[in-house]
Every structure is written in structure tokens, then in C-alpha cells.
Amino acid sequence: MAIIGNPKYEQRIERHLAKYETKRSAVMPLLYIAQEEYGWVNSDGIGEVAQILNLDPTQVKSIAGFYTMYSEKPKGKYWLQVCTDLPCALQGADDFHAWLKDELGVDEGGTTDDGLFTVEHVMCLAACDKAPMLQCNFRYVEELDQNKMRQLLAKWRSEANGRG
Amino acid sequence: MHILLRGRDIPNIKQLDVYEAHGGFDGLRKSLAMTPDQVIDVVKASGLRGRGGAGFPTGVKWSFIPQHEPIKYVTVNADESETGTFKDREIMEENPYQLIEGSLICAYAIQAKAVYIYLRGEFWDIGEQLDACIAALREENLVGENILGSGYDCEVYTHLGAGAYICGEESALLNSLEGYLGQPRVRPPFPAQKGGGLYKEATVVNNVETLANVPFIMTEGAPAFKAIGTEQSAGNKIYCVSGHVKRPGNYELPMGTTFRELLYEQAGGPLHDDRPFKAMLPSGGSGPIVPLTDEVLDTRMSYEDCAGIGTIIGSASIIIMDETVDMTWVASKVTKFFKHESCGKCTPCREGTYWLDKVIDRILDGRGTADDVKRIADVAENMAGTTLCALGDFAANPIIHTIRHFPDDFAQHVQA
Numbered sequence: 001m002a003i004i005g006n007p008k009y010e011q012r013i014e015r016h017l018a019k020y021e022t023k024r025s026a027v028m029p030l031l032y033i034a035q036e037e038y039g040w041v042n043s044d045g046i047g048e049v050a051q052i053l054n055l056d057p058t059q060v061k062s063i064a065g066f067y068t069m070y071s072e073k074p075k076g077k078y079w080l081q082v083c084t085d086l087p088c089a090l091q092g093a094d095d096f097h098a099w100l101k102d103e104l105g106v107d108e109g110g111t112t113d114d115g116l117f118t119v120e121h122v123m124c125l126a127a128c129d130k131a132p133m134l135q136c137n138f139r140y141v142e143e144l145d146q147n148k149m150r151q152l153l154a155k156w157r158s159e160a161n162g163r164g
Numbered sequence: 165m166h167i168l169l170r171g172r173d174i175p176n177i178k179q180l181d182v183y184e185a186h187g188g189f190d191g192l193r194k195s196l197a198m199t200p201d202q203v204i205d206v207v208k209a210s211g212l213r214g215r216g217g218a219g220f221p222t223g224v225k226w227s228f229i230p231q232h233e234p235i236k237y238v239t240v241n242a243d244e245s246e247t248g249t250f251k252d253r254e255i256m257e258e259n260p261y262q263l264i265e266g267s268l269i270c271a272y273a274i275q276a277k278a279v280y281i282y283l284r285g286e287f288w289d290i291g292e293q294l295d296a297c298i299a300a301l302r303e304e305n306l307v308g309e310n311i312l313g314s315g316y317d318c319e320v321y322t323h324l325g326a327g328a329y330i331c332g333e334e335s336a337l338l339n340s341l342e343g344y345l346g347q348p349r350v351r352p353p354f355p356a357q358k359g360g361g362l363y364k365e366a367t368v369v370n371n372v373e374t375l376a377n378v379p380f381i382m383t384e385g386a387p388a389f390k391a392i393g394t395e396q397s398a399g400n401k402i403y404c405v406s407g408h409v410k411r412p413g414n415y416e417l418p419m420g421t422t423f424r425e426l427l428y429e430q431a432g433g434p435l436h437d438d439r440p441f442k443a444m445l446p447s448g449g450s451g452p453i454v455p456l457t458d459e460v461l462d463t464r465m466s467y468e469d470c471a472g473i474g475t476i477i478g479s480a481s482i483i484i485m486d487e488t489v490d491m492t493w494v495a496s497k498v499t500k501f502f503k504h505e506s507c508g509k510c511t512p513c514r515e516g517t518y519w520l521d522k523v524i525d526r527i528l529d530g531r532g533t534a535d536d537v538k539r540i541a542d543v544a545e546n547m548a549g550t551t552l553c554a555l556g557d558f559a560a561n562p563i564i565h566t567i568r569h570f571p572d573d574f575a576q577h578v579q580a
Contacts, residue, residue, distance in 0.1 A: 019321045019323075020321075021363045022342065022343065022363065024342065024343035024344075025341060025342055025343045026343065027343040028323070028324065028325070028326055028340070028343065029323075029324065031326070032285075032324065032326070053343075062345065063343070063344075063345065066328065066345050066346065066507075067285070067325070067326030067327050067328050067346075068326070068327035068328070069285045069286070069325075069326040069327035070326055085247050085497070085501060086247055086248070086407075086445075086449065086483060086494065086497045086498060086501070087247065087248045087406035087407055087483050089497060090406070090407040090408060090483070090484075090485060090489070091407075122327075123245075123247070123329065123501055123504055123505065124245060124246070124247040124248065124249075124329075124501070125286055126244050126245070126249060126250040126252075126253050126284070126286070126287075127250060127253075128247075128248050128249075128250055128404065128406035128407075128412065128481075128483075129250060129404070129405070129406055129412035129413045129414070131406070135286060138285075138286060138288060139289075140286075
């Protein structure tokens with residue numbers, strides 16, 4: 001599909017354009033919509049956002065590249081971002097992150113062969129009292145340990161296989 | 165008594181009817197019956213200072229807005245990204261209307277046409293909740309045209325960031341909101357001046373916790389607020405405690421409470437009874453680290469007292485480390501944060517954080533020399549004060565102060 005002319009996004013795009021004094025201000029919310037549609041910020045999405053905002057695609061791409069929440073390459077179905085910043089690391093987040101990569105057999109930033117899980121570390125997510133924690137597709141999962149994580153991985157695998 | 169974390173005392177205060185039943189929007193009603201200047205005078209008299217970290221007097225900041233300018237804005241800094249900070253999240257999750265009310269009072273005081281709440285992107289669910297709150301307020305004529313028949317119009321919007329610490333810096337936040345790279349601006353002009361704010365209009369940028377204090381100040385009066393805390397640090401503060409304590413979490417206590425009271429009475433003392441506290445970062449990654457000595461523990465948590473022990477209270481994101489923690493590793497962790505978050509605009513910060521990280525890695529690997537320790541101290545000192553925003557200074561702090569207070573932690577890794 002596309003985001004231009006897609007009834008799923010029409011109202012949201014209109015609402016964002018109405019919020020700001022300039023069209024350009026809507027570039028961040030529109031990039032989120034492009035990411036939602038394509039699963040990552042690809043060149044089609046960048047082109048469409050640029051067209052809606054009367055910007056050059058290069059300008060839109062520079063914004064997408066600056067912020068870590070826009071993904072410039074495809075991710076697994078479950079994008080796992082483990083916070084390993086200082087407060088979480090004091091509660092064992094580095095070991096947890098290493099264990100999780102090992103458990104899934106991926107390197108930093110890598111995706112499992114079945115395309116289900118991408119693992120990477122991120123900076124502080126403002127959940128320091130609930131460490132170790134991660135966000136899965138931008139949803140917080142807190143107070144983790146290996147047992148809880150194994151159960152979650154099993155649940156997500158079963159969801160992805162249509163048995164969830 | 166909670167002024168801010170009232171969600172802990174009053175169930176369902178996140179619902180508008182419950183919030184209103186507990187005095188919600190009385191502060192706005194009272195403000196609308198006053199002149200904007202009178203509102204600013206009350207906030208000035210309260211002694212409220214910015215809770216984002218810098219501690220600038222809030223009423224004074226508002227008074228910088230030129231009255232004759234036809235278009236003005238309020239921008240709420242809800243980018244909460246400082247390492248160890250998780251207070252604004254609880255305010256917005258559990259007591260969202262109080263933030264919006266405080267924002268509207270600020271907007272009225274400077275006669276702003278709109279409020280933009282800039283949330284870190286990970287807070288998208290909080291953004292959805294705030295959007296629902298704003299819609300409910302519009303139904304009650306508390307947002308939009310002619311608020312409560314006062315003749316004053318104001319819109320409130322949310323905006324999501326997308327993962328960039330630098331956007332918590334006010335001029336970078338404004339650039340980001342305008343759809344440009346989130347990089348700091350050259351000042352002057354300052355945000356409060358024509359040409360320096362959002363869309364080049366005069367703008368107040370305030371932290372979530374700062375604004376959430378304002379309804380109490382308007383309903384209870386400036387003296388009631390000033391009666392809490394110390395001479396130069398009025399009111400309550402939310403202290404975010406993380407790291408090696410038994411009960412990490414948010415604690416709302418008067419400013420001027422001692423670190424000892426917070427860390428032992430409230431947070432339960434050291435995580436492991438046989439591992440005493442070693443060090444504390446009282447303001448996340450960005451403030452100077454201090455050894456947790458008896459003198460420090462007995463220091464009051466206020467702007468003025470923390471200056472006396474060579475650090476800052478800042479946003480009060482208090483990270484505690486016990487005796488097992490190697491301060492070279494801490495310096496490395498915090499440096500990796502700033503290396504990742506440097507926006508790349510100023511050379512000392514962009515290049516400095518890169519080289520600091522490389523050399524600390526070398527030291528931690530056992531390949532460093534005593535000269536390397538001097539080298540990173542030298543690089544850090546050359547970054548401080550040489551950048552457009554404070555991030556360059558923040559990135560220098562963990563190096564300068566860990567080496568100053570814990571030289572043995574570095575010495576153990578290097579050959580003379």
C-alpha cells in the first residue's frame with residue numbers, strides 16, 4: 001500500500017497537519033506513519049512524506065537518520081531494545097542483554113533467521129526502578145529475568161505462528 | 165503530603181471528574197480572574213524553580229516574555245531522557261490533568277496562543293492519554309476558544325520525539341518541533357525573545373514537574389508553597405532513586421530533605437547489607453559524581469546545599485553505586501551515553517566524546533597507561549564550556565569528577 005490516499009491514515013495525517021504553524025513540523029509524526037505502513041522507513045515512505053510536506057526527500061531522510069526510533073532497515077517482527085544504560089546496568093542489564101543475544105543466537109542489532117526477533121541495546125528509557133527492562137515494538141516490559149523472558153519469547157513465537 | 169504524585173493518594177485522579185472533585189482546575193479558575201501579571205507575581209513569590217535541572221526561577225522566566233508580542237507559545241519539556249530520570253513519566257501517567265492545568269495557567273500568564281507538549285517518542289501511550297484528556301477538556305470549555313467565558317483562547321497539542329536525548333535541551337527541542345534536526349541553536353536570541361522561540365515567537369519552555377506545581381501555588385497561595393523546603397529551594401521535589409538501594413523508585417519529599425533520609429529511611433539503604441554505598445550521581449549522568457561520605461549523606465537536597473558539596477541536585481535522578489562498582493566502568497558507561505547522544509553540531513563534543521570513549525575502552529582493557537588517564541582528563545577539560553549547549557559540559561563531568569574522587573579506580577587498570 002501507500003500512505004498517500006490510504007483511508008487508514010487520512011484523518012491522522014490531517015490532524016497532524018492542522019496542529020502546527022508549518023507543514024514541516026509534521027515531519028516526525030508522518031515518519032511514524034510511514035514506519036507503521038512499511039515496517040521501517042524505506043525510500044517509498046520518505047518520498048511520500050516529502051511529497052505531503054513539500055520537502056525534498058533528502059531533508060526528510062536526514063530527519064529519519066537523526067532519531068533512533070526511526071528504523072532505516074527492516075527489523076524482526078519483535079524489535080527488542082534492551083536498556084543497558086548505567087542504572088539498568090547496575091541491576092544486571094549488561095548480563096541480561098548478553099544472555100538474550102545468546103539465547104536467540106544473534107549479534108548486536110541482528111535478527112533471528114526466522115525474522116521474528118531483532119535485539120539491540122538502547123540508552124535510558126526512563127524506567128530505571130524497574131530494571132532490567134526492554135521495549136518490544138516500543139512497549140515497555142519491565143522487571144525482567146531469564147525465566148520471565150523465556151516465557152515471553154515463547155508467547156511471542158506462538159503469537160507469530162498464529163497460535164497466540 | 166504529595167503535591168505532584170497525587171495518583172498515589174487519590175484513586176482515579178487521572179479521570180477528569182475525580183481530578184475536579186479534588187480541587188482540579190480551581191487554580192486555572194483563580195488565575196483567569198486575575199491579570200496575567202498578577203499570576204506571574206504569584207509564581208515569582210512562590211520561589212518555584214525549574215525542575216528540569218537548571219533550577220531557574222520559573223516566574224522570572226515567564227516575566228521575560230515581551231507582552232507586546234502578538235504571538236507567544238508554551239512548550240512543555242516532557243522529553244525525560246536524563247539517565248536515571250523517571251519522574252515526569254509518573255506525573256503524566258497518574259496525574260495528567262495537573263500537568264495540563266499548570267500548562268494552561270502558564271499559557272494564560274504569558275497570553276500564549278498554544279501549548280505544545282513535547283514527549284519523548286517512547287511515551288507514545290502517555291501521548292494518547294494526554295490527547296484524550298485534552299479532548300475531554302475541550303468538551304468542558306477548559307481548552308479552546310473563550311476558556312470558561314474568560315475571553316482567553318488556547319489550544320493544547322502533543323508532539324512525539326523519536327529517541328534523541330539532545331531534544332531535552334530547550335533550543336534543540338524547538339528545532340525538533342519545527343521539523344528540523346534536534347540540534348541546539350546559537351543564543352541569543354533566547355527562546356523567551358522574539359526570534360528565539362517556537363516559529364521565531366517568544367516561548368516559555370518548562371519541564372513537566374515544574375508546571376505540575378503551578379496549580380497548587382495558585383490555589384494554596386505562594387506563601388504555602390514557599391513554606392515547604394529551604395530558603396532558596398521552595399516546594400517538594402520528586403527524587404528518582406535507582407541503582408544499589410533496596411527500594412528504587414520515585415519519592416516526593418520537601419526540598420532540603422537530607423540524602424540520608426532519602427536513601428536509608430525511604431529507599432531502604434544499600435541493596436546488599438554487606439556492601440556499603442560508595443558513590444552517587446545526584447543528577448543522572450550529567451552532574452558531578454560524589455563519594456557517599458557521611459558529610460554528603462547529611463547534606464540537604466537543595467540547590468544551595470548541593471553546590472556546597474561540589475555537585476548539583478539538577479533533576480534529582482539519583483543513581484547509587486555500592487563498593488563493588490568500579491568508577492572507571494561508570495565513566496565508560498556515562499561516556500558511551502554522551503557519545504551516542506551528542507548531536508554532532510559542535511566539534512569539541514562530537515570528537516571529544518568519541519575519543520574519550522576509545523581511550524577509556526583501552527584503559528578498561530588493560531592496555532592503557534597513566535598518561536591515558538591524564539589525557540582523558542585533559543580532553544574533558546577542553547570540552548567544558550566550549551559548546552553551544554550544556555551537553556559538552558555534561559559529557560566532561562563524568563571523566564573529570566570520577567578521576568578526581570576515585571583516582572585508585574583508574575590506577576588499578578594502568579601501568580605507570
